[in-house]
Amino acid sequence: MTDDTSDRRSAEVIEDESMVRDEPSARLAAYRRSIDNFDAALIHILAERFRTTKAVGEYKATHELPPADPAREEKQIARLRALASESGLDPEFSEKFLRFVIDEVIHHHERIREAGSRGQ
């Protein structure tokens, strides 16, 4: 498939083609409306993930479990790398992104544990 064909197909999915012909900048605006929706979904998904990992951090602090679980991280990273490859996303990027998120979660868990040990 040429770039032109794939470009046209993406536009068809996002926007009525006749509107794009009439106003060239409408295509960019349509792409950006779609990006806005994806970014909003990402933020909601991340907020839900952090809500769950907060509960995990509290559970770990109560049961005196360590904040990080490298075996679980390794499994999760391998699983998401495979999913990324299957869906056309760079697996290196998916690993870096997950590593970034997991490191933040571990900091939260450490803070929850410290707060618990100070009796807060």
Ligand SMILES: C=C(O[C@@H]1C=C(C(=O)O)C=C[C@H]1O)C(=O)O
């Ligand atoms: C959420 C957990 O705590 C940490 C964070 C993880 C994550 O964000 O995926 C995975 C493993 C742990 O290092 C967990 O143990 O499940």
